[in-house]
Amino acid sequence: xxxxxxxxxxxxxxxxxxxxxxxxxxxxxxxxxxxxxxxxxxxxxxxxxxxxxxxxxxxxxxxxxxxxxxxxxxxxxxxxxxxxxxxxxxxxxxxxxxxxxxxxxxxxxxxxxxxxxxxxxxxxxxxxxxxxxxxxxxxxxxxxxxxxxxxxxxxxxxxxxxxxxxxxxxxxxxxxxxxxxxxxxxxxxxxxxxxxxxxxxxxxxxxxxxxxxxxxxxxxxxxxxxxxxxxxxxxxxxxxxxxxxxxxxxxxxxxxxxxxxxxxxxxxxxxxxxxxxxxxxxxxxxxxxxxxxxxxxxxxxxxxxxxxxxxxxxxxxxxxxxxxxxxxxxxxxxxxxxxxxxxxxxxxxxxxxxxxxxxxxxxxxxxxxxxxxxxxxxxxxxxxxxxxxxxxxxxxxxxxxxxxxxxxxxxxxxxxxxx
Amino acid sequence: xxxxxxxxxxxxxxxxxxxxxxxxxxxxxxxxxxxxxxxxxxxxxxxxxxxxxxxxxxxxxxxxxxxxxxxxxxxxxxxxxxxxxxxxxxxxxxxxxxxxxxxxxxxxxxxxxxxxxxxxxxxxxxxxxxxxxxxxxxxxxxxxxxxxxxxxxxxxxxxxxxxxxxxxxxxxxxxxxxxxxxxxxxxxxxxxxxxxxxxxxxxxxxxxxxxxxxxxxxxxxxxxxxxxxxxxxxxxxxxxxxxxxxxxxxxxxxxxxxxxxxxxxxxxxxxxxxxxxxxxxxxxxxxxxxxxxxxxxxxxxxxxxxxxxxxxxxxxxxxxxxxxxxxxxxxxxxxxxxxxxxxxxxxxxxxxxxxxxxxxxxxxxx
Numbered sequence: 001x002x003x004x005x006x007x008x009x010x011x012x013x014x015x016x017x018x019x020x021x022x023x024x025x026x027x028x029x030x031x032x033x034x035x036x037x038x039x040x041x042x043x044x045x046x047x048x049x050x051x052x053x054x055x056x057x058x059x060x061x062x063x064x065x066x067x068x069x070x071x072x073x074x075x076x077x078x079x080x081x082x083x084x085x086x087x088x089x090x091x092x093x094x095x096x097x098x099x100x101x102x103x104x105x106x107x108x109x110x111x112x113x114x115x116x117x118x119x120x121x122x123x124x125x126x127x128x129x130x131x132x133x134x135x136x137x138x139x140x141x142x143x144x145x146x147x148x149x150x151x152x153x154x155x156x157x158x159x160x161x162x163x164x165x166x167x168x169x170x171x172x173x174x175x176x177x178x179x180x181x182x183x184x185x186x187x188x189x190x191x192x193x194x195x196x197x198x199x200x201x202x203x204x205x206x207x208x209x210x211x212x213x214x215x216x217x218x219x220x221x222x223x224x225x226x227x228x229x230x231x232x233x234x235x236x237x238x239x240x241x242x243x244x245x246x247x248x249x250x251x252x253x254x255x256x257x258x259x260x261x262x263x264x265x266x267x268x269x270x271x272x273x274x275x276x277x278x279x280x281x282x283x284x285x286x287x288x289x290x291x292x293x294x295x296x297x298x299x300x301x302x303x304x305x306x307x308x309x310x311x312x313x314x315x316x317x318x319x320x321x322x323x324x325x326x327x328x329x330x331x332x333x334x335x336x337x338x339x340x341x342x343x344x345x346x347x348x349x350x351x352x353x354x355x356x357x358x359x360x361x362x363x364x365x366x367x368x369x370x371x372x373x374x375x376x377x378x379x380x381x382x383x384x385x386x387x388x389x390x391x392x393x394x395x396x397x398x399x400x401x402x403x404x405x406x407x408x409x410x411x412x413x414x415x416x417x418x419x
Numbered sequence: 420x421x422x423x424x425x426x427x428x429x430x431x432x433x434x435x436x437x438x439x440x441x442x443x444x445x446x447x448x449x450x451x452x453x454x455x456x457x458x459x460x461x462x463x464x465x466x467x468x469x470x471x472x473x474x475x476x477x478x479x480x481x482x483x484x485x486x487x488x489x490x491x492x493x494x495x496x497x498x499x500x501x502x503x504x505x506x507x508x509x510x511x512x513x514x515x516x517x518x519x520x521x522x523x524x525x526x527x528x529x530x531x532x533x534x535x536x537x538x539x540x541x542x543x544x545x546x547x548x549x550x551x552x553x554x555x556x557x558x559x560x561x562x563x564x565x566x567x568x569x570x571x572x573x574x575x576x577x578x579x580x581x582x583x584x585x586x587x588x589x590x591x592x593x594x595x596x597x598x599x600x601x602x603x604x605x606x607x608x609x610x611x612x613x614x615x616x617x618x619x620x621x622x623x624x625x626x627x628x629x630x631x632x633x634x635x636x637x638x639x640x641x642x643x644x645x646x647x648x649x650x651x652x653x654x655x656x657x658x659x660x661x662x663x664x665x666x667x668x669x670x671x672x673x674x675x676x677x678x679x680x681x682x683x684x685x686x687x688x689x690x691x692x693x694x695x696x697x698x699x700x701x702x703x704x705x706x707x708x709x710x711x712x713x714x715x716x717x718x719x720x721x722x723x724x725x726x727x728x729x730x731x732x733x734x735x736x737x738x739x740x741x742x743x744x745x746x747x748x749x750x751x752x753x754x755x756x757x758x759x760x761x762x763x764x765x766x767x768x769x770x771x772x773x774x775x776x777x778x779x780x781x782x783x784x785x
Binding site: 120368 | 651772782
């Protein structure tokens with residue numbers, strides 16, 4: 001009689017089939033993993049780590065504690081709302097810290113950092129750094145006040161205390177036009193608020209650009225999908241050609257076309273639609289940004305639309321018509337619903353590209369057509385306020401993710417097709 | 420196998436020998452005509468004297484501060500010498516990214532023996548900064564505007580006078596210079612400008628003055644934009660660097676003239692990054708000593724209309740290398756052009772830059 005072990009299927013070399021299969025599968029999996037490992041590593045190094053670094057930078061603030069360790073410690077017992085300056089012990093700690101900082105040349109760096117929070121810190125630290133070496137033992141408070149009377153300013157000490165912890169929410173507050181004051185979180189004065197306005201404008205313009213891409217792109221994709229392959233391929237080249245042209249070239253071309261002494265205005269003046277004295281202003285404002293970016297992002301709308309429409313069988317529309325539908329009903333009730341996945345894919349693609357656009361708004365946007373990304377670039381490359389730049393970038397990323405989730409909830413992400 | 424060894428040995432030898440032959444020196448500058456003038460006046464003659472040095476140009480000066488900071492964080496400085504404007508040099512020095520220099524030890528003395536610190540004088544605005552040229556931000560205007568009825572602007576405040584001089588203007592998209600000009604034309608005496616600008620009311624005053632022309636302004640961020648806008652008749656008057664206007668007027672022969680009134684002087688020069696290894700530092704220091712001597716600075720003025728930073732270079736400024744015109748009258752420092760100049764206060768802007776820039780951007784966005 002056969003024993004239980006005989007019922008287990010074995011391979012030719014006598015090992016259980018299950019184990020053998022598992023082993024083979026594991027090898028397959030390992031091989032598959034090894035194959036994608038380079039890509040995975042690439043994505044981690046160039047995408048995940050930089051984003052993590054950005055998140056960290058937007059809250060990181062160890063520079064104060066590192067440069068002035070003793071002062072931060074001494075300040076812990078000082079009450080910033082007391083209305084009195086810190087006592088002599090704090091000034092003595094500051095003198096000791098600054099002597100070290102000057103030797104390592106880190107005091108001016110701290111000054112630039114704190115100058116983002118309060119005007120005048122930069123020169124206060126530079127100036128004090130020059131004098132601190134010559135300071136004598138014993139009461140330091142008077143000596144500091146003698147070097148710069150700003151050391152007697154309560155605001156200076158409050159700022160120092162507020163930014164002494166190694167992590168800060170200050171950058172995020174600044175990114176929403178707010179600030180921490182001794183009386184809690186408050187909005188910045190009217191004349192310094194700009195980021196919320198820019199976030200709003202970026203969203204608004206991105207939506208306008210997405211809609212105009214859709215309005216312009218849908219008929220083109222429709223015709224491309226309906227035409228015989230030979231003709232549609234030829235026309236496709238016309239869609240792709242600008243797509244392959246440098247972004248800068250296309251943006252500059254719009255400058256030539258749209259400016260007040262440009263081709264379009266010249267033509268309009270020539271045919272007498274506008275008079276020579278009030279030529280249209282179509283560039284260096286929102287109009288310029290919308291026109292140029294719609295043109296640049298149009299292929300990203302047409303291509304997914306086209307590939308989805310290509311899969312819609314013409315027999316559906318024919319069937320609808322044979323059942324008595326008008327052209328419009330057949331399109332609207334039968335064709336259009338089937339093209340929605342393409343609209344979803346195109347719209348998400350265009351919108352996400354638009355929201356982070358930088359170079360085109362910078363060149364043709366003037367002052368009313370610039371995006372939040374232009375300010376991020378400014379803080380990264382010009383003002384060197386990387387913390388604020390990172391906070392703005394993180395918020396932009398979060399905004400995109402939230403919109404993505406909202407889109408998923410309303411339309412459904414599985415309803416997006418690239419072809 | 421043999422072949423492989425041979426190839427390996429050969430390439431190793433080749434690598435070794437090139438390393439021994441040529442030393443690379445990476446110099447960062449602005450590109451364009453300015454970099455070309457530096458190449459002609461400084462590096463070409465230097466390489467002729469030192470054939471073992473290979474100069475590599477990097478056109479990154481515009482974002483040099485951010486890039487140097489990133490390099491410093493990554494612990495890998497690939498630049499040997501960086502050309503920056505004075506305000507950036509001060510920031511790099513503050514951040515500890517530029518090396519302090521000793522002018523009298525590291526720079527050549529004037530031919531008559533005047534030490535470098537005296538020859539450069541108060542242009543040594545930071546202990547890390549080695550000045551090369553004085554340039555100015557000033558205005559150019561079209562000479563063929565019919566609406567002006569033959570009048571030409573000769574005063575900075577004509578920029579704000581839309582009645583007499585209608586038409587679009589171009590101004591730089593930053594507060595520096597614009598705020599000062601606005602206050603000057605709002606009746607603030609020259610030596611009071613920064614005191615007034617320090618106060619909230621003063622800033623409001625400057626913005627109010629700028630408001631009067633705001634809807635007629637095209638804002639630029641690259642120095643090449645104003646010349647292009649002037650050439651296209653997009654604007655009738657605009658600010659930019661004087662060298663850009665020189666090439667627009669003298670090289671491209673456009674109907675544009677200079678409005679030198681209240682030109683704002685600024686400086687451009689070298690900084691040496693901190694943390695260079697000994698051998699590279701020695702090479703760079705040797706080059707800088709050569710490139711900033713009296714004759715070299717005067718030579719640069721043959722190619723571009725920026726004034727040499729040394730007092731001793733001024734008498735040596737000659738004619739343009741290709742146009743053959745006298746360069747002295749095109750220099751911002753020429754007495755005829757420098758009747759009314761404005762000195763840009765670096766230290767003040769280092770403090771107020773973040774604050775006023777936030778306000779300026781908010782004002783622009785409105």
